[in-house]
Amino acid sequence: MLLKDEVARKDGYLDCSDNLMRKLIEHTVVADGMPDDAVTVLNFNYTSPYRWLKQRFGDADLVNIHGMLDGESIFGIDGSGNLDDRDILPFTKTYRVLKSARGVPSGSIAYPSQRGGDGLKTSSIVFFGHSLSRADYSYFESIFSTVDLYNGHTSLVFLYSNYAKGVRESEVAKVLALLDHYGSSLGIAGHSNNLAHKLMLEGRLVVREI
Template sequence: MTKKYFFDFLYNELNKFEESFGQYLKNSINDSYKDYSEQLLQKLVNNECYNLLSFNYTSPYVESTSFNTVRNIHGKLDNCPIIGIDSKGIVADSPVFRFTKTYRIMTLASDKQDRLLPKSIKTIAFYGHSLAPADYSYFQSIFDYYNIYDNDITLVFYYSIYDESKEQEIRRTQFHSVTKLISKYGTTFHNEKGENLMHKLLLEGRLILKKID
């Protein structure tokens, strides 16, 4: 088996898995999901106009909310979801590169899309994301674009208590994930600014962790 054949085989198997996974999700969606997503969006945006970057494959129920742009960064169920790894540290000519989210997203970028990140944005809200390293490149790009150290950008990390018996554990996990994300981003500054980034955001009231019912 040649190296090229091996990577072609893995890529084809990944495509098969994505198709099966997408079908599974389609069969799992029901009216209660749509109702819940509508209620949740209302709480998150507080009736304000927003742009939504979704890491889910489902389309949020937004009929009664005011939005500018909604984008499913990893694809939708109707055009097969994509699964990939973070591209950090992987060169473009590596055979592994086509398994990265960067490459996979390029396969969906055939049409011109609305601008998702206008400079007018003052608040970036997060909800339902683990903030895991697999998606770190997205967060770094957004933080860089808005220059969160110097600009008046507020980061709000929402979380829900889905199990009352584990409330403290859920809170600690959320706080730890946010701390790791901001601290890791701080290391990209290569100067003393990165070391006090979290303190600066907290002192200026621009880093908020908020429970949502």
Template sequence: MSTNEQVSKLLLKWYACSSDANSIMRVMMQELHRLESAFSSYMKNEADGNENYLSRACLLLEKLMNDQLSDYNTLLTNNTYKIGEDISFGSSFNNVRILDFNYTDPIYGIEIAPTLINIHGNIHGGDIIFGIDSNSVDTDDSNYPGLVKFTKTYRLMALGKGNKTKLVHPHVSGQPGSETSIIKFFGHSLGDPDYSYFQAIFDEVDLYGSDTRLVFYYNQKRLNENKDDKKSKNATSENAQEEMFEKVNRLITTYGQTLDNKDHGRNLMHKLLLENRLQVVQAPV
């Protein structure tokens, strides 16, 4: 008996539901809602229970926004806040757009702050979602109408809370510099479930033909999360840079395969490197 068959039998027994696909998927969606609700409550309690969470998160955010900018000195807000003190951002960050894949909001309640969008909902709105990438669902599958409801795209549409703020400035032919100048990635696994977002962003700025720079941050100081023994967990990850190189290579290579001009797709990585538009650097932490 295959693993899928074993899981199906357990589901039928546990939930006492019919064996048809629609019944199983209906039960799974109910369980998904329960999981999201429980996770949202847990995350909110954790954030509210840490008195320095917001100030520490904002300090890190400010460092990330300033990093790798040629006009760093003019944008630096001279650390207008310290851990535990009141938080504020300068108006110089008005052109910053943040796409947050987490469910917490480090600038929640701050009047003057960069524009931040929790693409999958946040703990303050009670509308967080989990889901799979739409590219992983085969449209020819006989169960597609039910499976598509588990994708992030479908679930965002069903929420009816579409983002009204432009995250990136598109590339306009004949207008050099019209596109978003720099896109930074921090704390994201760059995994398949969110690939559709990256593809849409790269398409919008015309990554091959524009001047948009990409900066990917790794954290050499992070603890080893995948080790079993306590001693190894407390040790820093020495291969964080190498891991990020592999992830970035996979992301850019995968995106290159979607370009209409296959020659452009194959040499996209080389072009970005030659034009100094691709960097993998240690995060300013």
């Protein structure tokens, strides 16, 4: 069955997705429950649950990086370490996204954690519903580098739905594995393996039920 047929078959799917998007935005670490800057959504799903978001943040950048159900949908492997192999290259998401000419409306998904000349900064990054696996690691690595995660001020908020026993434990394990992998790539002598500890001590790492 096609994904778009599955979505159409489920009554209320888009309403539920739209409501979920609202809850994700409201669960940031901003004191009043709402971001004080622009909102950018990097969506790995193939649907567009954006009605509430467009009403609340008309200038929000909405990026379905791997396409939409009614258009070209991109599947593939992570590009890290594979972009110089001409046999593997066509199967990477990096190649397929670039080949599709799918751009980012604002020109960037993330900004430095300090407000720059353009007045923009990334105060928090909110995750939900992603496996945090290596399949999309290139995206995480790029965003973390842009905000200078180790030395910057950006907070990471990992949200999960408690739909079964052990969900929180599983989410915490995935978060720590992601941060450990990224931290080990930084090459900071004596500090590359303490990224998660640093973020926790600075109040910049949250794992929360939505």
